[in-house]
Amino acid sequence: MSNYDAIVIGAGHNGLTNAAYLAKAGLNVVVLEKNDYIGGASVSREMHQGWIYSSCSYVCSMMRQSLHRDLDLGRHGLLLVPYLGTINFGDAEQRLISYHDEEAAHLELKRHSPHDADAMHRFQTDLTRYAQLIRKTLLRTVPDPTSFRPRDIRELLFLAKQFWALGEKEIYEYVRFFTMSAAEYLEDYFENDLIKAAMASPGIIGTALGAYSPGSSYILLHHVMGDVDGSIGAWGLARGGMGAISNAIAGALQEHGGEVRTNAGVQKVLVENRKAVGVVLENGDEVRARIVVSNLDAKRTFTRIMDKNDLPEGIYEKACNFKIRGSSGKVNIALSGMPKFTHVPDNRYINRGGQTFSGSLETMERAYDCWKRGRWSDNPFIESVIPSAWDPTVAPPGKHWMSNFIQYCPPELSSGPWTAEKRDQFGQTVVDKIERYSPGFKDLIVHMEVRTPHDIEQEIGLTEGNIFQGELTIDQLFFNRPFPGYAQYRMPVKNLYMCGSSTHPGGGVSCACGANAAREILIDLRRPNTVPEDDFYDE
Amino acid sequence: MNTTDPYAGERLKLSPFYPRQKVLNIRDAWGAWNGYKFADCFYDAEYEYFCVRNTCATYDICPMQKYDIRGPDAEAMLNRMVTRDVKKIGLNRVAYCVWCTDEGRMIDDGTIFKLSDDKFMLTCGSPCTAWLEKSAFGFDGVTVTDVTDELAALSLQGPTSCAVLKKMGLAGIETAKAFDIMRFPFHGDTLMVSRTGFTGDLGYELWIQPALALELWDDLYAAGEDYGIQPFGEAATNMARLEAGFIMPAMEFNEALRTVHFEHDQTPFELNLGWLVDFKKPHFSGKSALLKEKQRGPKYTLTKLDIEGNKPADGSYIYKNRRCTQEIGYITSAMWSPAVKANIALAMIKTEHLQGELWAEIYYEKELRQYSRVARCTRKQKPFWSPARARATPPQDY
Numbered sequence: 001m002s003n004y005d006a007i008v009i010g011a012g013h014n015g016l017t018n019a020a021y022l023a024k025a026g027l028n029v030v031v032l033e034k035n036d037y038i039g040g041a042s043v044s045r046e047m048h049q050g051w052i053y054s055s056c057s058y059v060c061s062m063m064r065q066s067l068h069r070d071l072d073l074g075r076h077g078l079l080l081v082p083y084l085g086t087i088n089f090g091d092a093e094q095r096l097i098s099y100h101d102e103e104a105a106h107l108e109l110k111r112h113s114p115h116d117a118d119a120m121h122r123f124q125t126d127l128t129r130y131a132q133l134i135r136k137t138l139l140r141t142v143p144d145p146t147s148f149r150p151r152d153i154r155e156l157l158f159l160a161k162q163f164w165a166l167g168e169k170e171i172y173e174y175v176r177f178f179t180m181s182a183a184e185y186l187e188d189y190f191e192n193d194l195i196k197a198a199m200a201s202p203g204i205i206g207t208a209l210g211a212y213s214p215g216s217s218y219i220l221l222h223h224v225m226g227d228v229d230g231s232i233g234a235w236g237l238a239r240g241g242m243g244a245i246s247n248a249i250a251g252a253l254q255e256h257g258g259e260v261r262t263n264a265g266v267q268k269v270l271v272e273n274r275k276a277v278g279v280v281l282e283n284g285d286e287v288r289a290r291i292v293v294s295n296l297d298a299k300r301t302f303t304r305i306m307d308k309n310d311l312p313e314g315i316y317e318k319a320c321n322f323k324i325r326g327s328s329g330k331v332n333i334a335l336s337g338m339p340k341f342t343h344v345p346d347n348r349y350i351n352r353g354g355q356t357f358s359g360s361l362e363t364m365e366r367a368y369d370c371w372k373r374g375r376w377s378d379n380p381f382i383e384s385v386i387p388s389a390w391d392p393t394v395a396p397p398g399k400h401w402m403s404n405f406i407q408y409c410p411p412e413l414s415s416g417p418w419t420a421e422k423r424d425q426f427g428q429t430v431v432d433k434i435e436r437y438s439p440g441f442k443d444l445i446v447h448m449e450v451r452t453p454h455d456i457e458q459e460i461g462l463t464e465g466n467i468f469q470g471e472l473t474i475d476q477l478f479f480n481r482p483f484p485g486y487a488q489y490r491m492p493v494k495n496l497y498m499c500g501s502s503t504h505p506g507g508g509v510s511c512a513c514g515a516n517a518a519r520e521i522l523i524d525l526r527r528p529n530t531v532p533e534d535d536f537y538d539e
Numbered sequence: 540m541n542t543t544d545p546y547a548g549e550r551l552k553l554s555p556f557y558p559r560q561k562v563l564n565i566r567d568a569w570g571a572w573n574g575y576k577f578a579d580c581f582y583d584a585e586y587e588y589f590c591v592r593n594t595c596a597t598y599d600i601c602p603m604q605k606y607d608i609r610g611p612d613a614e615a616m617l618n619r620m621v622t623r624d625v626k627k628i629g630l631n632r633v634a635y636c637v638w639c640t641d642e643g644r645m646i647d648d649g650t651i652f653k654l655s656d657d658k659f660m661l662t663c664g665s666p667c668t669a670w671l672e673k674s675a676f677g678f679d680g681v682t683v684t685d686v687t688d689e690l691a692a693l694s695l696q697g698p699t700s701c702a703v704l705k706k707m708g709l710a711g712i713e714t715a716k717a718f719d720i721m722r723f724p725f726h727g728d729t730l731m732v733s734r735t736g737f738t739g740d741l742g743y744e745l746w747i748q749p750a751l752a753l754e755l756w757d758d759l760y761a762a763g764e765d766y767g768i769q770p771f772g773e774a775a776t777n778m779a780r781l782e783a784g785f786i787m788p789a790m791e792f793n794e795a796l797r798t799v800h801f802e803h804d805q806t807p808f809e810l811n812l813g814w815l816v817d818f819k820k821p822h823f824s825g826k827s828a829l830l831k832e833k834q835r836g837p838k839y840t841l842t843k844l845d846i847e848g849n850k851p852a853d854g855s856y857i858y859k860n861r862r863c864t865q866e867i868g869y870i871t872s873a874m875w876s877p878a879v880k881a882n883i884a885l886a887m888i889k890t891e892h893l894q895g896e897l898w899a900e901i902y903y904e905k906e907l908r909q910y911s912r913v914a915r916c917t918r919k920q921k922p923f924w925s926p927a928r929a930r931a932t933p934p935q936d937y
Binding site: 065068069073074079080081082084100101228229230239348349389390391392393397398535536538539 | 566585698769936937
């Protein structure tokens, strides 16, 4: 038996961040990880000799710059590189390239629709306005709207002030925006099908919603509110894969005296006198601490590693009903060369960007229909990126690895449980689709890792393989995340906290949940705060 | 000169690498350097900067001034000109140097290549033929020749640069230590490679006769294809050098021979380059003035700053207090550093105030409106960017 100030369950990026800030405050912290590697879904693994896959998450934009800076993650080996434009593939021969360069991007849009090229300015302006407001909340604890504590009132006033600054018309628009579908929202701006599909695609990534489902407009915003070096909406890749983020945070944690234990899955959170006092590991060992922080999702925390009888009434039920639906698959492919795509210029810059096989809104919605019926999409939406095109560390020279994110793929099939055979068929569906846009693609394949939501849950521990640790719908956001009344990282059992993406501000490799939770914990433990504020004071 | 072109004399010269660079400069973003047409960027300055930090990239240093200094008195002449002890430079080694007026004010900085006991090459940012000739006064056994146009040079910088040179067939390049010079047979001639650069990262500079410049470019780009090779221009260079803490003329220092106002130029001590001044060697230009400066201490000290917030502090004053009532210095260069994730700057600060609080008053624009913010500055002793790979021998492949 060993004693710590704090136990953090799960060495994903949020768990590590939480632990790093607790350690920075001088606490004796241990992070317990069930796998023999750290990182959770922010991980790099050599799955084929010479190829390092970012097995789960693959791009980065939410990462809070001030945390990156404060923990000096650069010195711990992290380099985030923004990537260049994306090629959007239409159902037939149409291609829309979203160039990094503003002028080129405008000309490309104009090629498809002069109307939409102009409308894009208004769209970007409106979205930036919405994004800027949400961004201000990322590294803050959400106020409890029913509380009269000065801090909650102060935070409510802060939010009210930000809203009020939008102006009356925009306040209406903003509220409306939150309840809309991505497709309907885009109808206000665009006429071209491919442009609409391209713009709608962030609205379906990771969610069990379709582009026409109410609430998908927020998902869209969630995906474009991040930034790389202040450029809102930009996405970056971590040199060395997404594991470089977790490894760098672990480096900072260890520098502050924290400890990480792998192969240390937690079986149960120990509760005595209605207080969390430690955990029992899968091997039977007991680890005790003053506080316990769960980086697992809300459902897993309250239904898997806690005894129902230790919880106040209603929490177990809330956790069971927590919306955490798996909808995404991942196919990681090692390639012997760079694939060539049809109807795309051979351009050294756009070849270093990403590929989105969105088709039209109709295609995306049909893909969603398959999920609703318990099947993987037969013509799936695929978001791809070939990080090796500019990251020399993830594949041998001249060889490449392609990350493919697939929407939709259900955690359970209507035809019965997932089998290795069905998984291969799912992978084949993805490869077949890419082959249609890149004849000869299959011949380049050296190795392939197919991951269904079921696999992701088994390996990483995300319930149903939901990448956000819980749907980002308005009923589960802000003061409702994970449950109403528990949005400030303190859980219904004393000395138990949550720090994962099930908490505000939700999914994405942001490190914000972990940092916010650390700030609350340090208040409770009467320690000086070590968590920085966001570093943009104006934008 | 092309006599059919009435404006021939007003046009910028073209680097031997221009035919290749022209094709890649798809934004037509050209500036000028020492009379040469010179790329500000080729596609996107930030992208090119990331190539320097993540893969590798080339920078055309043909416009950099290069002087062949040879003869039995070459070493003595250089030793009287620069502040560093040239005698200590090993054969086939490069040394960073500065040279000053008799008043100890800095004229320029550059590098000296020791190619043999009586043959040196001096490189620098601005032309300095006149000063070199002045410096050679009294030495009979030295000739100074401007070889800028006779020697093409390309800088290859970034973590994969050594791997690219190996792939190009430069056997043994991985044994070159920082500031070493090596030579390789190249298309019937000799390619000189020095492990030098201006980015603070792993990098090399390649020196070849202009007639073989395009062969060099093509071989390098063929080898670099799978290593993310990309040309970079002035904008990305300026980002990389600032992260490395390197000084630029007309930014950190005003060349003494172009300075109108008294003491608007700088001494090496003010620029934190005191380590380059060797008082143990015999007389050199500026020695007695610099000795006095050393004893008295410099008025200003170039300081590396990490500034809170993310708005670059370009052109800001530095104050001793948050209320900004006591001005103690000024920012010389500033940027948001994407690699370090910090708001970095170099500043000249009055030495007597270095130890106290430092505040920058930063002005920035938002949709045509001006805003200002006072931000706390923290002094940094080490370069903002200084990866271990820049010093490792042999370097890793990435």
